[in-house]
Amino acid sequence: MAQVSTVAVLGAGALGTAMATRLGDTGHEVRLWNRTEGRARVAAEHAAGVTAVVALGDAVSGASVVITVLRDGEAVAEVMSDAIGRLDSDAVWVQASTVGPRHASALADMARDHGVAYLDAPVSGSTAPAREGKLVWLVAGPEDVLAWVRPVLDDLGSSVLHVGRGVEGSAVKLAVNAWMAASTVAMSDVLSLCDTLGVDHATFVRVLEAGPLAMPYELQKVSLMDNASYAPGFAVRLALKDIELAAASATLSPLLQTVRDRLAATAAAGHDSDDLAAVDFLRRPPT
Known part of the structure; x- marks a missing residue:
C-alpha cells in the first residue's frame, strides 16, 4: 500500500469537521463531504488542507483512507452503498460513526463483499479532543490494516486501542x-x-x-x-x-x-x- 496522504471525511457534523480540520493541520490532504453541501463548504472555508467536495465519488476516488462520521447506521449504509464501488483497491474504510454492533456487522459485510479493507473504529471523545488530537480510538479489525492507517489515527488521537478483530469497537x-x-x-x-x-x-x-x-x-x-x-x-x-x-x-x-x-x-x-x-x-x- 502507498503512503497515507489523502483522506476523505464523509460527514461534516461537529466531530467530522473537527477531525477534518485536525488532519489538515497535521499535513494530510483532506476531502470533506456532507450530504448537505453547504455545511462542508462552511467547515472547509478556513481549514488549512481541507477541501469541500460536492460529489461523493470525487471525495472517495483516489483517497487512501475514507472515514465515515455520520449520524447512524442507516446513514452510513446509504452513503457507502453509493461510495464503496468508487474506492481505490488499496483504500481503507475507517468506520468511526457510533452505530452499534448490529449495524457495524452489516457494514463490515458490505466492505467484505466489495473487497474493501475495513476497520470498526468509533472514538471516545468529542469535538475538542478531536481538534487537539486527543481522541481515544476503539478499533476492531485486522492488525495489518490498523498498522497501515495508524499515521492518520495517531494524528487524531492520543490512544489507539485495538479491541478485537470484528466489531468489538462498536x-x-x-x-x-x-x-x-x-x-x-x-x-x-x-x-x-x-x-x-x-x-x-x-x-x-x-x-x-x-x-x-x-x-x-x-x-x-x-x-x-x-x-x-x-x-x-x-x-x-x-x-x-x-x-x-x-x-x-x-x-x-x-x-x-x-x-x-x-x-x-x-x-x-x-x-x-x-x-x-x-x-x-x-x-x-x-x-
Missing part, C-alpha cells in the same frame, strides 16, 4: 457512552443532594479532587450545570440514540432505563441539541 463504544451518560445523570442528582444537605458545590468538588473519586469529565460538568450553560459538546439526542442502540443489543438494567428516561425527558424539554450537562435542567427549580 460494542465497547456503547458501553463507554452508557457510562458517560449515567455518570452525568448521577452528578446532577448528587448536586441536588448537596443542595438538600447544604453542601457547597465547590467543597464537594474539592473533596473529589483530593482523592481517587475524581472523574475529570464529570468535574467539568459541575460548572456547566451550575451556570446552566449547555453549549453543544456531546448532544443529548446523540446520548439518547446510543442508549437506544445499547437497548437493541442487550436488556437495560433499571439504572440505565432511568438514564434513558432522563435523556428522553431532557430532549422533550427542548434540550435535545444541547450538551449532555442539560440533564441537570430537569432538577433545577424554575426561575
Whole structure:
C-alpha cells in the first residue's frame, strides 16, 4: 500500500469537521463531504488542507483512507452503498460513526463483499479532543490494516486501542457512552443532594479532587450545570440514540432505563441539541 496522504471525511457534523480540520493541520490532504453541501463548504472555508467536495465519488476516488462520521447506521449504509464501488483497491474504510454492533456487522459485510479493507473504529471523545488530537480510538479489525492507517489515527488521537478483530469497537463504544451518560445523570442528582444537605458545590468538588473519586469529565460538568450553560459538546439526542442502540443489543438494567428516561425527558424539554450537562435542567427549580 502507498503512503497515507489523502483522506476523505464523509460527514461534516461537529466531530467530522473537527477531525477534518485536525488532519489538515497535521499535513494530510483532506476531502470533506456532507450530504448537505453547504455545511462542508462552511467547515472547509478556513481549514488549512481541507477541501469541500460536492460529489461523493470525487471525495472517495483516489483517497487512501475514507472515514465515515455520520449520524447512524442507516446513514452510513446509504452513503457507502453509493461510495464503496468508487474506492481505490488499496483504500481503507475507517468506520468511526457510533452505530452499534448490529449495524457495524452489516457494514463490515458490505466492505467484505466489495473487497474493501475495513476497520470498526468509533472514538471516545468529542469535538475538542478531536481538534487537539486527543481522541481515544476503539478499533476492531485486522492488525495489518490498523498498522497501515495508524499515521492518520495517531494524528487524531492520543490512544489507539485495538479491541478485537470484528466489531468489538462498536460494542465497547456503547458501553463507554452508557457510562458517560449515567455518570452525568448521577452528578446532577448528587448536586441536588448537596443542595438538600447544604453542601457547597465547590467543597464537594474539592473533596473529589483530593482523592481517587475524581472523574475529570464529570468535574467539568459541575460548572456547566451550575451556570446552566449547555453549549453543544456531546448532544443529548446523540446520548439518547446510543442508549437506544445499547437497548437493541442487550436488556437495560433499571439504572440505565432511568438514564434513558432522563435523556428522553431532557430532549422533550427542548434540550435535545444541547450538551449532555442539560440533564441537570430537569432538577433545577424554575426561575
